[in-house]
Amino acid sequence: MKVIDHINHATGTLVSFEILPPLKGKGIQSLYQHLDPLMELKPSFINVTYHRSEHVFKKKADGTFEKVVVRKRPGTESICASIMNKYNVDTVPHLICGGFSINDTEDALINLNYLGIDNVLVLRGDAAKNETTFEPEANGHKYAIDLLKQVNNLNAGVYLEEDLKNTTKTKFCIGVAGYPEKHFEAPNMETDLQYLKKKVDAGADYIVTQMFFDNAKYFAFVNACRDIGINVPIIPGLKPVYNKKQLTILPKIFNIDLPTDLSAEILKCKSDADVELVGAEWLLAQSRELKKAGVPVLHYYTLGRPNLVADVVKKL
Ligand code: FAD
Secondary structure (H helix, E strand, C coil): CCHHHHHHHCCCCEEEEEECCCCCCCCHHHHHHHHHHHHCCCCCEEEECCCCCEEEEEECCCCCEEEEEECCCCCHHHHHHHHHHHHCCEEEEEEECCCCCHHHHHHHHHHHHHCCCCEEEEECCCCCCCCCCCCCCCCCCCCHHHHHHHHHHHHCCCCCCCCCCCCCCCCCEEEEEECCCCCCCCCCHHHHHHHHHHHHHCCCCEEEEEECCCHHHHHHHHHHHHHCCCCCCEEEEECCCCCCCHHHHHHHHHCCCCCHHHHHHHHHCCCHHHHHHHHHHHHHHHHHHHHHCCCCEEEEECCCCHHHHHHHHHHC
C-alpha cells in the first residue's frame, strides 16, 4: 500500500521507522533483530536508506596506497522485499541520484516494481566522500526533482526506450525530503522552499523532514510551506540522542541545531547511559507535542537504538 493511502485512510497519527541496510558481511538476521522490537508497534511503513559506493585508500604491502571502490551497505531494494515478506508491512526504499545513470535508475525502478514495492523516497544524495560538491554521474540526475520526473514517466508507462509498446505503468507513491532548518547548500530558506515546492508541483505525494530537535522549527517550516502553496502531508523526522559525541556530530553531519536546553542537559550527564535517558525523555516530549498537533506520521530514525525508540512509542 502507498504511504499516501496510509495517511489518507488514517484516523490518527501513524508511526513509521527508518533503518539502514546491514554493513556488508553481516546477515539479514542482524536487521531482523533490529526490527523485531519495532514491529510490535505496528508501524505503517518502514523506510530503508540507500548508500552509494565510496572511494577509500587501502594500504598495500609495499606501503603505497591503492584507491578502491567499496559499497559498505548494499541491498536496499532486496531488503525492502525481505521485510515485506517477513513482517507483512509496507516499505519505502530510498533512491538517490548519486552514482546512478538514468539507465541504472530505470533498472532499479523496474526491480522495485517487480518486487511489488509501491513507494519510493527520491533524493539527490550527498557528495561522494572524495568530492567536495555533489557531482551527478554522466547521464545521471543532478537534482532530486529530475529523478522524480523519471519516476513520473515510468508511472505513465514512458520508459527510456521510447519505441517500447504497450508498456506497464508503475504506480510509485513518491516522497521527497524537506529541511526545517534549510538544506545546507541553499543560499536561504526562501530559495530552498521554492525548490521544495517545485518537487511537490512536479508530483511528490508527501514530504519527510530532516531530523529536528526543536518542534517550533517544524511548525514554522510547515507554516512557511503552506504559505507558498505546498499542501501535501509533511512528515516529521525524529531521532533520539544517546551519547555525548552527538552534540557535535549531529550538527556537523546534518546541519541542524540542538536546542540549548537539550545540550545543557546532555552536558550535565556523567555517562552515555544518562544521555540516553535525557534523549528518550526529549524524544517523548517532542513526539507527544507533534501528535497533539495532529501530524500525519511520526517517522523515527531508529539507527542504532531500536529499543529506545520502541520504549518511547509505547509511552505515546
Ligand atoms: P534536492 O531536492 O535535489 O536539493 C539539493 C539542493 O539543491 C538544495 O540546496 C536545494 O535547495 C537545491 N536545489 C534543488 N533543486 C534545484 C534546482 N533545480 N536548481 C538549483 N538548486 C536546486 N542521502 C542518501 O545518500 N541516502 C539516503 O537514504 C538518504 N535519506 C534521506 C532521508 C531524508 C528524510 C532526508 C531529509 C535526507 C536523506 N538523505 C539521504 C540526504 C540527502 O540525500 C541530502 O540531504 C542531499 O544533500 C539533498 O537531497 P535532496 O533530495 O533534498 O536534494
